Amino acid sequence: MTNFYDSPNTDWSFIKRKVNELFRDGKVKEVQLQEFSNCFIQLARRHENVLSIEYKEMLMPGGMKILLDKINKQKQKSGSDFDLLFYLGEVWVELRCQILPTLQLIFSPIKHTQTSLERITLSVFRDEVVLKTDIVIVLKELARHDGDMYLKEVPKSVIQMLLILGNLSNKDSSSQQQKICELCSLVVKPYINPFHKVTSRTT
Numbered sequence: 001m002t003n004f005y006d007s008p009n010t011d012w013s014f015i016k017r018k019v020n021e022l023f024r025d026g027k028v029k030e031v032q033l034q035e036f037s038n039c040f041i042q043l044a045r046r047h048e049n050v051l052s053i054e055y056k057e058m059l060m061p062g063g064m065k066i067l068l069d070k071i072n073k074q075k076q077k078s079g080s081d082f083d084l085l086f087y088l089g090e091v092w093v094e095l096r097c098q099i100l101p102t103l104q105l106i107f108s109p110i111k112h113t114q115t116s117l118e119r120i121t122l123s124v125f126r127d128e129v130v131l132k133t134d135i136v137i138v139l140k141e142l143a144r145h146d147g148d149m150y151l152k153e154v155p156k157s158v159i160q161m162l163l164i165l166g167n168l169s170n171k172d173s174s175s176q177q178q179k180i181c182e183l184c185s186l187v188v189k190p191y192i193n194p195f196h197k198v199t200s201r202t203t
Contacts, residue, residue, distance in 0.1 A: 011039050011040075011042060011043045012043060012054075014036075014039055015036070015039060015040055015043065015059075016058075016059065016062070018032065018036045019059050019062070019063055019103075020062060020063065020066060022063070022099055022102055022103070023062075023063035023064075023066040023067060023099060024066050026094050026098045026099060027098055027102070028102060033102075036106055037105070037106055040106055040107065040109065041109050044109040044110060045109075048109070048110060051107075051110055052110050055107060055110065055117075055120065056120050056124065060120065060121060060124040060125075060128075061124060061128055063099075064124055064125055064128035064129050065128065067091050067094075067095065067125070067129050068128065068129050068132055068133070070087070070091060071084070071087045071088055071091055071129070071133060074087040075087060081134060081137070081138055081141075082138060082141075082142070082153075084133055084134060084135060084138050085135070085138060085139075085153075085154060085155055085158050086155060088129075088130070088133060088135065088158055088161070089155035089156075089157035089158045089161070090157070091129070092157050092158065092160070092161040093157050095121075095125060100118065100121055103117065103121060104117055104118065119168055122164065122165060122168060123168060123176075125165075126165045126168070126176055126177075126180055127176050130161070130165065130180070130183075131176055131179055131180070135183065136179075136182075136183065139154070139183065139186045139187065140186070142154075143186060151187060151189070154187050158187070159187050159188065162180060162183050162184045162187055162188075163184060163188065165180045166180045166181050166183075166184040178195050181193045181194060181195055182195075
């Protein structure tokens with residue numbers, strides 16, 4: 001068996017380009033989808049263990065950087081920090097509805113369950129996109145000005161995103177997961193934070 005890193009791997013280069021295209025455009029051209037799938041299947045037969053690592057440590061961080069750049073560019077155009085929530089919600093919908101299903105289709109030969117593949121993808125999204133934005137500052141600033149009324153200004157897609165990310169794994173006690181649960185407590189009231197006591201409305 002050849003070493004994955006011994007020489008330039010044209011199949012791997014193709015896969016990286018297609019993954020970046022998927023994150024950039026939200027889709028892979030239909031005529032190339034079968035080629036993408038076949039290319040990965042052939043590579044997985046020779047380097048499955050390496051690919052499972054590269055998916056988490058190279059492909060996903062690279063793809064998530066593309067999503068973060070999208071958000072930052074839109075935010076710069078708008079000139080408003082509060083528009084961050086809208087753009088973050090848009091990117092979340094794109095990830096859940098277009099990008100993730102394609103990733104699950106292509107990378108299914110790796111011996112992860114679909115749930116594991118999804119959890120890896122969403123965990124990297126949490127760390128490399130959500131927690132690298134100013135979402136904490138924006139939500140706390142809204143709350144300071146509007147009290148609980150600000151909850152009406154938070155897109156439903158962002159609330160869904162935080163709840164799903166906050167429920168990634170009951171065993172995940174990482175600082176990143178704690179931060180997501182803190183964000184959940186800002187947009188969902190009452191919210192049972194697994195790291196703290198119940199947060200509820202003041203009556």
